[in-house]
Amino acid sequence: MEEVFVAMKLASSFAIVxxxxxxxxxxxxxxxxxxxxxxxLQKQGIKGxxxxxxxxxxxxxxxxxxxxxxxxxxxxxxxxNVDQILAHDYTASLFPYFEHWRKQYGLLYTYSTGMKQHLYxxxxxxxxxxxxxxxxxxxxxxxITNKLAPLLGNGILRANGLxxxxxxxxxxxxxxxxxxxxxVGLMIESAQPLLTKWEQISEGQGGGTAEVKVDADLxxxxxxxxxxxxxxxxxxxGKEVFSKLRxxxxxxxxxxxxxxxxxxxxxxxxxxxxxxxxISSLEREIESLIWKLVEERKRECAEEISSSSSEKDLMQLLxxxxxxxxxxxxxxxxxxxxxxxxxxxxxxxxxxxxxISWCLMLLALYPExxxxxxxxxxxxxPNGIPDADTxxxxxxxxxxxxxxxxxxxxxxFVSREAYEDIQIGDLNVPKGVCLWTLIPTIHRDYEVWxxxxxxxxxxxxxxxxxxxxxxxxxxxxFGAGNRLCLGKNFAMVQLxxxxxxxxxxFSFSLSPGYxxxxxxxxxxxxxxxxxxxxxxx
Numbered sequence: 001m002e003e004v005f006v007a008m009k010l011a012s013s014f015a016i017v018x019x020x021x022x023x024x025x026x027x028x029x030x031x032x033x034x035x036x037x038x039x040x041l042q043k044q045g046i047k048g049x050x051x052x053x054x055x056x057x058x059x060x061x062x063x064x065x066x067x068x069x070x071x072x073x074x075x076x077x078x079x080x081n082v083d084q085i086l087a088h089d090y091t092a093s094l095f096p097y098f099e100h101w102r103k104q105y106g107l108l109y110t111y112s113t114g115m116k117q118h119l120y121x122x123x124x125x126x127x128x129x130x131x132x133x134x135x136x137x138x139x140x141x142x143x144i145t146n147k148l149a150p151l152l153g154n155g156i157l158r159a160n161g162l163x164x165x166x167x168x169x170x171x172x173x174x175x176x177x178x179x180x181x182x183x184v185g186l187m188i189e190s191a192q193p194l195l196t197k198w199e200q201i202s203e204g205q206g207g208g209t210a211e212v213k214v215d216a217d218l219x220x221x222x223x224x225x226x227x228x229x230x231x232x233x234x235x236x237x238g239k240e241v242f243s244k245l246r247x248x249x250x251x252x253x254x255x256x257x258x259x260x261x262x263x264x265x266x267x268x269x270x271x272x273x274x275x276x277x278x279i280s281s282l283e284r285e286i287e288s289l290i291w292k293l294v295e296e297r298k299r300e301c302a303e304e305i306s307s308s309s310s311e312k313d314l315m316q317l318l319x320x321x322x323x324x325x326x327x328x329x330x331x332x333x334x335x336x337x338x339x340x341x342x343x344x345x346x347x348x349x350x351x352x353x354x355x356i357s358w359c360l361m362l363l364a365l366y367p368e369x370x371x372x373x374x375x376x377x378x379x380x381x382p383n384g385i386p387d388a389d390t391x392x393x394x395x396x397x398x399x400x401x402x403x404x405x406x407x408x409x410x411x412x413f414v415s416r417e418a419y420e421d422i423q424i425g426d427l428n429v430p431k432g433v434c435l436w437t438l439i440p441t442i443h444r445d446y447e448v449w450x451x452x453x454x455x456x457x458x459x460x461x462x463x464x465x466x467x468x469x470x471x472x473x474x475x476x477x478f479g480a481g482n483r484l485c486l487g488k489n490f491a492m493v494q495l496x497x498x499x500x501x502x503x504x505x506f507s508f509s510l511s512p513g514y515x516x517x518x519x520x521x522x523x524x525x526x527x528x529x530x531x532x533x534x535x536x537x
Contacts, residue, residue, distance in 0.1 A: 037117045037430045041110045044428060046119070048110035049101060056112030061097040068096035085365065089454075090518040091440045094412070098438055116143060118434045122442050124471035129425035130416065130435065131473055131480040136161050140483075141417040141434045150283040151248055153339025156486075157347060160419070164483075170321050171340060172486045174230060174314040180489045181388035183229045187497045188385060190224040195505055202506070202536040211511050215529040218356050218498075219246075222349035225494060230314040230344055232297055238345070241289045245346050248282045253521040290341045291334065294319070314344060351410040352491045354525045356498055358408040359401060361530045362456055363503070364510040369458060370503065373397050377500045384504035391496050399458035401495050402465065405477035406443045407456065410523040413438060414480050439476055440524070448474045508534045 031053065038051075049057050072093055092099045098120060101109055107122040121127065139160035145152075152158045156167040173179070194217050201210045223242045227233055297315045318337045363370045376396045377384065386394075414437040418429045429435065444453045449460070449469045460468045465475050478485035485491070511531035519527035 034112065034115055034117050037433060038110065040428065040430045046108060046110050047105050051112045056114050058113050064097040064100050068093055085516045091438060094518065094520045095438065116434060117432065118436060121435050121437050124448055124474045126425055126427060127437055127442065128473035130437065133424055134482045135422060136165065137420040137422055138416050138418060139164065141415050144415065150279050151252060151346065152343050153335060155339035155343035157343045167340065168486060170317060171314065174317065175486050175490050177489045180493050184388045184493065184497060186228045187225050187494055188501065190221055190228060191498055191501050194221050195501060198506060198534055199536055202534055207536060209533040209535045211513065211531055211533055213529045213531050214360055215357055215526065219349065219353040221498065222353040226344060226348040230348065231293065231341065232300065232313045232315055233293065238293060241286060241345055242349065244282050244286050248279055249522055251279055286342065287338050290338050294337055348487055351523055352494055354410045354523055355405065355491065355495060357526055357530045359404045359495065359499055360532060361510065361526065362404050363400065364508050364532045366456055367509065369400055373400060374503050377504050381500065386497055386500045391493060394496055394500065397496055397499060399461040402461040403456060403458040406475065408524065409439045409443060409477040411439060411479060412520055412524050414476055442474045445474065505537060506534045507537055508532045
């Protein structure tokens with residue numbers, strides 16, 4: 001009995017020593033390190049909220065978020081009022097801590113999450129410098145990319161450094177404008193089921209108005225386009241992949257923490273949680289489904305040996321790239337293809353579908369602009385069907401799209417991490433610091449856009465982005481710098497094609513059932529969907 005007691009005492013002593021050693025390590029190697037980084041920023045005149053030990057400003061962020069939620073519930077916001085819908089500063093409800101600190105410290109301040117130091121950068125001049133920075137020592141924040149691994153693997157959206165540069169060179173070829181113009185026919189073909197479905201809904205009401213929730217239909221349309229042009233198959237074949245990616249996106253959004261660095265304990269608890277097990281299971285299922293499609297595409301490519309390079313889709317380019325490089329192992333080749341397919345599947349359809357939803361919402365609110373676009377489409381496309389040559393002539397439609405992307409950009413942030421000490425303008429950024437530009441905030445900045453920044457005024461883009469605001473570099477709906485969204489051309493062409501087709505066939509208004517509640521689920525999307533009343537023309 002005495003031996004057992006002695007053993008228990010020894011075990012307790014070892015545990016105490018272990019915990020004490022861990023505390024000394026955290027304090028000496030991590031906390032003091034982040035303190036030194038913070039001092040370097042403070043010496044440059046950069047202020048911010050004081051952090052707590054281990055947690056940084058996470059407790060403040062949680063408190064401010066809870067207060068904002070309570071205020072939102074108490075205010076009983078009128079979601080149907082047009083002026084309130086636009087003027088509603090959704091960044092203050094989605095990211096209230098950023099707005100709270102911006103009012104205290106201005107457009108440049110520092111804060112910390114756990115053991116990670118951040119810089120909030122919304123000064124237009126610094127945003128411009130950040131855009132122009134091309135060094136590979138600046139990339140995606142690693143703590144966020146680590147959390148996104150199940151969804152994106154090691155594909156282009158997660159990669160950094162030389163790996164990112166190699167993947168971007170390969171994938172970007174699929175989205176050059178000349179290549180995108182050749183996709184217009186497929187985009188029109190993919191839109192036909194949606195147009196037919198809405199026509200039938202309208203006819204079912206005797207040709208009168210009918211309510212439709214557009215989100216799922218637009219997501220399916222966008223998924224079909226990306227499936228056809230990039231992977232050589234229709235949406236029906238990849239439907240399960242898209243469905244599971246959407247499920248994983250929702251599960252990861254519910255976990256939260258994508259803006260927060262882990263303190264250590266959080267990751268362990270997440271790993272052991274039921275939600276993490278669900279995500280891991282989805283990850284395996286998605287990779288298996290994609291690889292089946294890859295194997296099928298391999299067989300098809302073998303039968304199309306005579307196909308010219310201009311006819312090759314992204315799947316073929318990925319396959320040829322890995323096959324031509326004998327230094328790559330079989331496992332790496334497989335993961336390289338599957339991961340980039342996951343990236344394009346997710347990013348290529350989700351953001352575009354959400355952008356079209358926001359466009360329809362605002363055009364429903366502003367029938368005068370809907371009419372102006374309809375007249376333009378009728379003049380340029382008498383049959384109501386656009387082609388690659390007429391798309392660049394859509395001036396009014398382009399202005400509308402640009403204004404919608406200003407007010408409701410699907411991406412909420414431009415985020416970067418300094419992998420080495422770097423200089424951005426006059427700012428010295430220490431290694432390990434993450435920089436954040438909050439896109440919706442800079443897109444509604446009165447100093448940049450004028451006193452009508454919260455108003456829907458497409459005419460501000462009548463002479464292009466360069467004349468639309470005081471600092472054109474502050475317009476970043478597709479990100480910025482050398483990591484500018486490589487699918488920008490693809491997205492803009494698809495937006496024009498789909499909107500032109502819809503507007504030429506239907507008039508629409510906002511349904512009384514529409515609830516305006518932008519939600520952040522890795523992208524900013526309509527929280528309760530977009531409900532519109534359509535009528536066939």
